[in-house]
Amino acid sequence: MPDILFAAPALWPEYETVLAEALAEAGIDARLVTEATAPGEIDYIVYAPSAPLQDFTPFTRAKAVLSLWAGVERIVGNPTLTQALCRMVDPAMSEGMVEWVVGHTLRHHLGMDRQIVNPGHVWDPTCPPLARERPVTVLGMGALGAACAAALRALNFPVTGWSRSEKPGCLQGEAGLAQALSTASILVTLLPKTPETEGLLNADRLALMPRGAVILNPGRGALIDDDALLAALDRGHIGHATLDVFRVEPLPQGHPFWTHPRVTVTPHVAADTRPASAARVIAENIRRGEAGEPFLHLVDRKRGY
Amino acid sequence: MPDILFAAPALWPEYETVLAEALAEAGIDARLVTEATAPGEIDYIVYAPSAPLQDFTPFTRAKAVLSLWAGVERIVGNPTLTQALCRMVDPAMSEGMVEWVVGHTLRHHLGMDRQIVNPGHVWDPTCPPLARERPVTVLGMGALGAACAAALRALNFPVTGWSRSEKPGCLQGEAGLAQALSTASILVTLLPKTPETEGLLNADRLALMPRGAVILNPGRGALIDDDALLAALDRGHIGHATLDVFRVEPLPQGHPFWTHPRVTVTPHVAADTRPASAARVIAENIRRGEAGEPFLHLVDRKRGY
Numbered sequence: 063m064p065d066i067l068f069a070a071p072a073l074w075p076e077y078e079t080v081l082a083e084a085l086a087e088a089g090i091d092a093r094l095v096t097e098a099t100a101p102g103e104i105d106y107i108v109y110a111p112s113a114p115l116q117d118f119t120p121f122t123r124a125k126a127v128l129s130l131w132a133g134v135e136r137i138v139g140n141p142t143l144t145q146a147l148c149r150m151v152d153p154a155m156s157e158g159m160v161e162w163v164v165g166h167t168l169r170h171h172l173g174m175d176r177q178i179v180n181p182g183h184v185w186d187p188t189c190p191p192l193a194r195e196r197p198v199t200v201l202g203m204g205a206l207g208a209a210c211a212a213a214l215r216a217l218n219f220p221v222t223g224w225s226r227s228e229k230p231g232c233l234q235g236e237a238g239l240a241q242a243l244s245t246a247s248i249l250v251t252l253l254p255k256t257p258e259t260e261g262l263l264n265a266d267r268l269a270l271m272p273r274g275a276v277i278l279n280p281g282r283g284a285l286i287d288d289d290a291l292l293a294a295l296d297r298g299h300i301g302h303a304t305l306d307v308f309r310v311e312p313l314p315q316g317h318p319f320w321t322h323p324r325v326t327v328t329p330h331v332a333a334d335t336r337p338a339s340a341a342r343v344i345a346e347n348i349r350r351g352e353a354g355e356p357f358l359h360l361v362d363r364k365r366g367y
Numbered sequence: 368m369p370d371i372l373f374a375a376p377a378l379w380p381e382y383e384t385v386l387a388e389a390l391a392e393a394g395i396d397a398r399l400v401t402e403a404t405a406p407g408e409i410d411y412i413v414y415a416p417s418a419p420l421q422d423f424t425p426f427t428r429a430k431a432v433l434s435l436w437a438g439v440e441r442i443v444g445n446p447t448l449t450q451a452l453c454r455m456v457d458p459a460m461s462e463g464m465v466e467w468v469v470g471h472t473l474r475h476h477l478g479m480d481r482q483i484v485n486p487g488h489v490w491d492p493t494c495p496p497l498a499r500e501r502p503v504t505v506l507g508m509g510a511l512g513a514a515c516a517a518a519l520r521a522l523n524f525p526v527t528g529w530s531r532s533e534k535p536g537c538l539q540g541e542a543g544l545a546q547a548l549s550t551a552s553i554l555v556t557l558l559p560k561t562p563e564t565e566g567l568l569n570a571d572r573l574a575l576m577p578r579g580a581v582i583l584n585p586g587r588g589a590l591i592d593d594d595a596l597l598a599a600l601d602r603g604h605i606g607h608a609t610l611d612v613f614r615v616e617p618l619p620q621g622h623p624f625w626t627h628p629r630v631t632v633t634p635h636v637a638a639d640t641r642p643a644s645a646a647r648v649i650a651e652n653i654r655r656g657e658a659g660e661p662f663l664h665l666v667d668r669k670r671g672y
Contacts, residue, residue: 154497165474165479168469177633178484179484183620185617187634187635189463216518217469312492326482326483327488327490330492331493334494
């Protein structure tokens, strides 16, 4: 009978019932605790990178640290973490991400803001182009990026995908990135935060985009150089940025993003982990660990995600 | 060699080239004229219901009147029109309609307006429900309604379709309508305008909808009783209405829809006929007429569409 430590105290009320249910469904008879009185006896740690637990040394028997978050940049570099680390790939989170990305893509594609805020009561029946005439680029073609690209393609948007690792049908490398940016009428950034992706969208790369292009960032705030983005927005080179993630969250009052007329702030809602479905992913990984099968969503420490 | 009268003078500049190309592509050698000096020799009339031509009596040989509009309510009752009448079902129009309907459905589903207009810089990270928890009803499951329902279902929205004529998988009749309205978190009205659908959404039927439901009307302005809708919006029973079509267009300055905080006016842009693809539909119908094959999109005079 495995011992499971739930080490994300703030999330316990949401997970207490659904995690017990998911373990029972997976046929796992486990002891689920929220405090490690005997760390050496813990087999699995369910974890959130914001949790107080930062020293994994005493967990000598733990087979895996199972994160409830998709992004692991706050924990992947922890030198005490020698156990297997799995990140969350929650099907419900992917659904939420697709809805946010498709929704904001269509919002900008259709030019909805002109109609949502129209104090002059302007009736301008100019039709937008069709989606098939509106190229979209997705940077980052992992589980979330690929799901967004598929949903956008189903609506006829021509989608270019760019990935840091080699993926079929995706552009790659610096030359591929230049090509992906230069054709993007709408750009979706869904890369993980790693040392290589930090500030990826800098002034030089923003300058490669077509004038008036729109940026949607539901990935990580650090992917974008904020000052370079503000400068590109100021001169109208970038037409609009709809941002869901920021270097500091909540976005501080007084940050220029709040008041810039070409910026929409959404409060980190693009993709939320849903306890019921996340608990099933955790339970499946514990089942795999007990059965000696490979873990799902194992983090590659070298790549950082 | 058939004689074709293009009787929509305002649209001629857009169609002159693409219609000639579409006829050539369809292998039709035709005489295409814009004025009927000898009406008795015209075989086909390409038509827009707003066109000056209203007396079809002299066109004794015409096999069909081929409308460039999807809606034929302005012409279907014309007693001089004894020829076959075909309405436009343009694949590009359907694409545009799907984009408008899916875009505004996601806009309301995600609660985007709160973020697009957020003068208080409120950071409220409450996630919306997932699409699969947001029931959508589509009234009118013809070519456009069915395409919208399919696209919404592909994004996991549970879609209920209601149709005036019997269709597989659709609700029907007054009891079916009551059921379709009572479950709709978001309602899309895509019925044709006929004597039966005029004012369909009246006070009684609006009262059947759940409190806070959203209405999207890209169909016909006359489907909705404007005063009943305004009253339901005033008391918050209907949470929002996004309207693309109106009884009078452009929507007159001073109309309460322009200033109502729960109404978004879009200027009849949901579905535009695109000349290139519409011309191919016209050419195909002329090919069918010449080959003695049944016309596409023939209007049923009794149903009125």
